[in-house]
Amino acid sequence: MDVSICLSEHSQIPWYEQLYRYIRTEIESGRISSGTKLPSIRSLADSLRISKTTAETAYQQLLAEGYIESRPRRGYFTMPVETSLAPHDAVGSPVETTSGQSAPTIDIDFHPSRIDSKNFPFALWKSLFNELLNQRDCRMLDYGAVEGEWGLRRELAKYLHYSRGVRCGPEQIVIGNGIQYCIGVIRTLLNEYPMVAAMENPGYHRVRAILEHSGVPIRPIRLDHDGLDIDQLCETDANIVYVTPSHQFPKGMVMPYYKRMLLLRWAQAVNGFIIEDDYDSEFRYGERPIPSLQGLDQRDSVIYIGTFSKAFTPAIRMNYMVLPPPLLARFKSMSQGFDCPVSRIQQNVMEMFITRGFWDRHIRRFRRIYRGKHQDMLHALRMIMEDHVVVSGIGAGLHVALLVRTILTERDLTERAARVGVRIYTGNDTRIGPSNDLPYVYLGFGALERTEMEEGLRRLKNVWFDD
Ligand SMILES: Cc1ncc(COP(=O)(O)O)c(C=O)c1O
Numbered sequence: 001m002d003v004s005i006c007l008s009e010h011s012q013i014p015w016y017e018q019l020y021r022y023i024r025t026e027i028e029s030g031r032i033s034s035g036t037k038l039p040s041i042r043s044l045a046d047s048l049r050i051s052k053t054t055a056e057t058a059y060q061q062l063l064a065e066g067y068i069e070s071r072p073r074r075g076y077f078t079m080p081v082e083t084s085l086a087p088h089d090a091v092g093s094p095v096e097t098t099s100g101q102s103a104p105t106i107d108i109d110f111h112p113s114r115i116d117s118k119n120f121p122f123a124l125w126k127s128l129f130n131e132l133l134n135q136r137d138c139r140m141l142d143y144g145a146v147e148g149e150w151g152l153r154r155e156l157a158k159y160l161h162y163s164r165g166v167r168c169g170p171e172q173i174v175i176g177n178g179i180q181y182c183i184g185v186i187r188t189l190l191n192e193y194p195m196v197a198a199m200e201n202p203g204y205h206r207v208r209a210i211l212e213h214s215g216v217p218i219r220p221i222r223l224d225h226d227g228l229d230i231d232q233l234c235e236t237d238a239n240i241v242y243v244t245p246s247h248q249f250p251k252g253m254v255m256p257y258y259k260r261m262l263l264l265r266w267a268q269a270v271n272g273f274i275i276e277d278d279y280d281s282e283f284r285y286g287e288r289p290i291p292s293l294q295g296l297d298q299r300d301s302v303i304y305i306g307t308f309s310k311a312f313t314p315a316i317r318m319n320y321m322v323l324p325p326p327l328l329a330r331f332k333s334m335s336q337g338f339d340c341p342v343s344r345i346q347q348n349v350m351e352m353f354i355t356r357g358f359w360d361r362h363i364r365r366f367r368r369i370y371r372g373k374h375q376d377m378l379h380a381l382r383m384i385m386e387d388h389v390v391v392s393g394i395g396a397g398l399h400v401a402l403l404v405r406t407i408l409t410e411r412d413l414t415e416r417a418a419r420v421g422v423r424i425y426t427g428n429d430t431r432i433g434p435s436n437d438l439p440y441v442y443l444g445f446g447a448l449e450r451t452e453m454e455e456g457l458r459r460l461k462n463v464w465f466d467d
Pocket of ligand 1: 112113177178179180204244249277279306307308309314318319
């Protein structure tokens with residue numbers, strides 16, 4: 001196929017991004033169907049009269065976000081839109097397969113980030129909102145503090161201390177609207193520091209995308225059975241590392257204490273920083289959690305990031321980071337350059353929710369709900385999938401990882417699943433480079449009832465193994 005786009009020389013948007021956005025929109029709208037071979041980097045560069053680096057950067061971005069895949073010696077191919085881990089995927093949307101046939105509507109979605117919305121405390125949240133608005137406090141209608149509301153930050157400092165061993169004062173906490181915002185702020189704070197970022201491979205694709213987007217070179221680091229391979233990290237020129245030590249995303253292992261100490265020693269040796277993403281540690285179903293890296297750090301080298309997306313809802317778009325003192329000083333000196341992206345009304349409602357004890361109750365309640373769903377999922381996998389899959393990454397969070405014993409590719413598995421109305425997520429979304437492993441599938445269970453999990457797994461078994 002040809003890519004016919006007229007790149008604007010007068011736009012502020014760089015060419016690679018114009019190209020990336022154009023192809024992405026074509027894929028999302030279905031104008032380029034899944035499985036289409038894209039032009040090679042060289043021919044795209046020639047036909048558009050751009051450099052190969054520009055074309056390659058656009059493709060890398062599409063790869064990172066799961067819109068295309070690279071097949072060894074064959075080139076770049078578009079992926080079915082439903083396999084991307086885009087957060088805005090909606091259940092109930094029709095899907096098109098590579099054969100061009102319309103597949104059934106997706107009615108069972110194993111997205112790892114979906115939560116149990118049936119049990120969401122709608123009435124309570126609404127009443128706190130009403131209560132705040134009824135106070136008619138006019139200050140609430142002004143701009144808030146750049147770092148976020150003081151009361152919420154104070155409550156978070158206490159919560160993080162007793163739940164995760166994080167040691168910080170409220171002044172170190174910055175409220176944001178998601179991890180991509182926080183990474184953007186960190187990038188700005190370190191703008192005089194030639195940043196080279198290491199990350200787990202496979203790892204969280206949305207962090208990789210934002211780092212790549214801001215021009216940070218990435219060094220993918222393989223995983224051992226217990227998390228990041230520190231020896232490989234030490235061989236790189238990275239000076240910042242992004243990790244999910246308490247529940248590796250997506251594979252699910254927990255980084256043991258000795259490895260956390262090695263990682264902290266690495267940061268000290270290279271005078272670097274560790275970004276600790278502690279996204280779902282509220283939900284552990286087995287052994288006691290290991291304290292956060294931040295709590296073990298003696299040298300101010302950890303930037304801790306947490307979120308309300310798993311424990312409450314991603315729709316609230318609220319998260320937080322804890323800056324070590326050197327970066328806090330920098331944040332203060334650059335504060336004109338930032339603006340808190342979260343509504344102060346919403347932040348104040350959350351403060352009320354925490355101060356009045358509803359937050360702890362909410363976590364206890366949801367831990368019970370998710371523990372039940374986690375057991376249901378493991379039971380259903382044992383009964384339905386038997387030894388067709390090897391399950392890992394269990395004991396925490398809202399998803400499990402499956403190694404699938406099959407000769408099918410991840411792409412085949414996804415397509416077959418879509419044919420029977422099931423949406424799954426594969427290693428392809430999170431991996432940098434090719435894999436020699438059997439295919440990996442990640443199944444979220446947070447939003448599903450037991451009967452839906454069982455029905456979904458039965459359909460998968462039929463289309464994956466019984467053909
Ligand atoms: C690994 C990981 N980190 C962080 C988050 C939360 O991101 P955010 O706070 O931007 O919603 C998620 C959500 O799914 C995640 O999977």
